[in-house]
Amino acid sequence: MEQLRIPGPTPCPDEVLQAMSRQMINHRGPQFAQILADVTTKLKQLFQTKGDVFLLTGSGTGGLEAAIVNTLSPGDTVLSVSIGVFGERFAAIAEKFGAELIPLRFEWGKAADADAVRQALKAEPKIKAVLVTHNETSTGVTNDLAAISSVVKEFDKLLLVDAISSLGSINLPVDDWHCDVTITGSQKGWMVPPGLAMVSVSQQAWQAHQKARMPRFYWDFAKAKSYLEKGETPWTPVISVVFALSVALDMILKEGLANVFARHAQVGKAAREGVKSLGLPLFAEESHASNTVTAVAAANGLDSKKMLKILREEHQVILAGGQQKLDGKIFRIGHLGWVTESDIEAVISALKIVLPQAGFRSS
Amino acid sequence: MEQLRIPGPTPCPDEVLQAMSRQMINHRGPQFAQILADVTTKLKQLFQTKGDVFLLTGSGTGGLEAAIVNTLSPGDTVLSVSIGVFGERFAAIAEKFGAELIPLRFEWGKAADADAVRQALKAEPKIKAVLVTHNETSTGVTNDLAAISSVVKEFDKLLLVDAISSLGSINLPVDDWHCDVTITGSQKGWMVPPGLAMVSVSQQAWQAHQKARMPRFYWDFAKAKSYLEKGETPWTPVISVVFALSVALDMILKEGLANVFARHAQVGKAAREGVKSLGLPLFAEESHASNTVTAVAAANGLDSKKMLKILREEHQVILAGGQQKLDGKIFRIGHLGWVTESDIEAVISALKIVLPQAGFRSS
Numbered sequence: 188m189e190q191l192r193i194p195g196p197t198p199c200p201d202e203v204l205q206a207m208s209r210q211m212i213n214h215r216g217p218q219f220a221q222i223l224a225d226v227t228t229k230l231k232q233l234f235q236t237k238g239d240v241f242l243l244t245g246s247g248t249g250g251l252e253a254a255i256v257n258t259l260s261p262g263d264t265v266l267s268v269s270i271g272v273f274g275e276r277f278a279a280i281a282e283k284f285g286a287e288l289i290p291l292r293f294e295w296g297k298a299a300d301a302d303a304v305r306q307a308l309k310a311e312p313k314i315k316a317v318l319v320t321h322n323e324t325s326t327g328v329t330n331d332l333a334a335i336s337s338v339v340k341e342f343d344k345l346l347l348v349d350a351i352s353s354l355g356s357i358n359l360p361v362d363d364w365h366c367d368v369t370i371t372g373s374q375k376g377w378m379v380p381p382g383l384a385m386v387s388v389s390q391q392a393w394q395a396h397q398k399a400r401m402p403r404f405y406w407d408f409a410k411a412k413s414y415l416e417k418g419e420t421p422w423t424p425v426i427s428v429v430f431a432l433s434v435a436l437d438m439i440l441k442e443g444l445a446n447v448f449a450r451h452a453q454v455g456k457a458a459r460e461g462v463k464s465l466g467l468p469l470f471a472e473e474s475h476a477s478n479t480v481t482a483v484a485a486a487n488g489l490d491s492k493k494m495l496k497i498l499r500e501e502h503q504v505i506l507a508g509g510q511q512k513l514d515g516k517i518f519r520i521g522h523l524g525w526v527t528e529s530d531i532e533a534v535i536s537a538l539k540i541v542l543p544q545a546g547f548r549s550s
Numbered sequence: 551m552e553q554l555r556i557p558g559p560t561p562c563p564d565e566v567l568q569a570m571s572r573q574m575i576n577h578r579g580p581q582f583a584q585i586l587a588d589v590t591t592k593l594k595q596l597f598q599t600k601g602d603v604f605l606l607t608g609s610g611t612g613g614l615e616a617a618i619v620n621t622l623s624p625g626d627t628v629l630s631v632s633i634g635v636f637g638e639r640f641a642a643i644a645e646k647f648g649a650e651l652i653p654l655r656f657e658w659g660k661a662a663d664a665d666a667v668r669q670a671l672k673a674e675p676k677i678k679a680v681l682v683t684h685n686e687t688s689t690g691v692t693n694d695l696a697a698i699s700s701v702v703k704e705f706d707k708l709l710l711v712d713a714i715s716s717l718g719s720i721n722l723p724v725d726d727w728h729c730d731v732t733i734t735g736s737q738k739g740w741m742v743p744p745g746l747a748m749v750s751v752s753q754q755a756w757q758a759h760q761k762a763r764m765p766r767f768y769w770d771f772a773k774a775k776s777y778l779e780k781g782e783t784p785w786t787p788v789i790s791v792v793f794a795l796s797v798a799l800d801m802i803l804k805e806g807l808a809n810v811f812a813r814h815a816q817v818g819k820a821a822r823e824g825v826k827s828l829g830l831p832l833f834a835e836e837s838h839a840s841n842t843v844t845a846v847a848a849a850n851g852l853d854s855k856k857m858l859k860i861l862r863e864e865h866q867v868i869l870a871g872g873q874q875k876l877d878g879k880i881f882r883i884g885h886l887g888w889v890t891e892s893d894i895e896a897v898i899s900a901l902k903i904v905l906p907q908a909g910f911r912s913s
Contacts, residue, residue, distance in 0.1 A: 188573075189573070189575070191573075191574055191575065191576065193576055193578075195786065196574040196575075196576075196577060196786065196789060197574065198573060198574055199573065199574055204571040204572070204573060205571060207570040207571045207790055208567040208568060208570045208571035209567070210551075210552070210554075210561060210562065210567060211554055211559040211560065211561055211562055211737070211743055212552070212554065212559075212868075213554065213556055213559075213868050213870075214559060214744070215556075215870075216862070216868065244607075244608055244609050244612070244744070244745060245607055245608045245612065245768065245785075246607050246768075246785035246786045246787070246788075247785070247786065248767075248768055248784075248785040248786075249607070249608065249612075249768045249785070252767055252768045279767065280767045280768075283765050283766065283767045284765040284767070285765060372786070374574070374786055374789075380574055380788070380789055380790045381577070381607070381786040381787065381788055381789055382607060382745045382788030382789075382790070382791065401765070402646050402647040402648060402764070402765065403646065404611075404615055404642065404643045404646045404647070405608065405609075405611055405612045405615045405643075421611075422608075422609035422610070422611040422612070423558065423559065423609045423610065423611075423735070423737055423744040424609070424744065425743070425744055425745035425788055425791070426559060426737075426743055426744055426745075427570055427743045427745070427790060427791070428745065428788070428790070499579070505575075505576050505579065507576075507578075
């Protein structure tokens, strides 16, 4: 069997896949209303929030767009804290919809520095919102969101958090950390196929929503809220993925959120130790290395594209390459969702065989 | 087993549901690239177009938003031809994104009149695009799109077509009818769960795209095109629904497009004849009655909400109610996708029993 070890989509347990093959039901009937209410309640528990949580049919990027257009107006000044591809994407969306960006970029592979965020907020009082990536999938770095959030709230700014590849896998207490909009995607730690973005919305985000004038229709949180009150979504939802999510949430709650986080921490550590044991350098600074994805520098002559191809074709191990300026320079091991230490051991064993075949010289 | 006879989501054949339970694969790998290329080629055949066709992860309404934001600029004048809820929705999206609307509304239950479209286009040369619903799901009316298109192209305007509940079930030769953007949704005649919008884009639409300044990111056709060229989608797609669509397209092609249309025409006729045999009036004018959804007036004392509840609870037959101002005034039978005449006979038989229980007095 193929071992899919990319940072999403992630492999789904059998029970989840079985739920995907359930026959369609009326999305405006009592049966769906019941499932939607149940899923929403459980998601609030896992988001650790008493605020609103909505299911949006779309990719995680759609959820990012939703966060922007529901809280901002054209001309609003936004501080964009970016440590990689997905931080840049979040900023690009805001810019497309007319926000004035103040980019605060950190070297790829490093985490954002909360003190630099404070300096930026101090320097420009017009800033209305701060965009931040909790876990940067492109570099394998987890930002210290608690510290950043604390700074953002010193200045009472809106905090929009891309938690697509962290929520449900790495601790992110949405209310305690005052996240105003938090976005995740079904195909990450949730062990569910892609197709759903899940977002939380705080009271402060609702206040911003009232004044926000960026154009929105499909992603409008107000529509999501008014339909949820009657047990529906505004537009036909991706029903099968909601069925699957319902099963996966029960599995997560049964394992226990703290245990899920601990498992990810263990698996993340196993990935990092395994990579280092092969003589390959980690790309991310280790103090902020992600527990859901490990980025590895293609050092010592390694042709990472050749390596990925051999792994795929001869070992059925699927890893991810680098994105944009990291293309060919790193590769990435996804370890979020339905994953154990022995899954990572299998990846490391395959790498051990393939690395020398792909030009790698151990020193 | 439940008989789901709403105008989408529609029931899915077993083979399609089985495809939904397939394990995840890398959406940026060669396997997905192959499926995406194959599905796109087959969709072009069924859209009857040589233009571009894209898969967008989202509901049909997302596809409508995509059509608007990819071709228009704020301030553009748009003629909105509306015969029901979905015509109004298409217009509302355009307005939200800053278009100047010229509404051309027809009585609900009636089709749009091509000559009135001509008069409107003659009266206002500033009109840039015409929005039209091919099949209005809320009223069960199919517009004469060939006639409307011919008028729109007399004036060389852009034609944006909501074909969500018609394409693949009712003939719509996209190129012959010069549709610039055509939108459909997986959960309609395609026999696939919801989660995918499919859109065609003509050369004229691409010319409009170059000048279009409405903000867009998630729905951007240019991104869809550049990624499709390398066998990918810009954002993580709803992989399972693409698997399912791949199976369903083969079924449709095997049956043959002309046969699929003929079957829908037969089933539509059976629904209308059946309803009339019960002594209930059709809501839509019969000359333009839809072959995918039949709207029925709740006449002669019929409490349609009570009827829908009894049908659901005691007969496992799921029909749809009326929307907005038609709430409680009509009910609707969906007959698109995986449906036969005997399925409709079963609905009519159940109605025969339930109607008198819900206040209906046959005259």
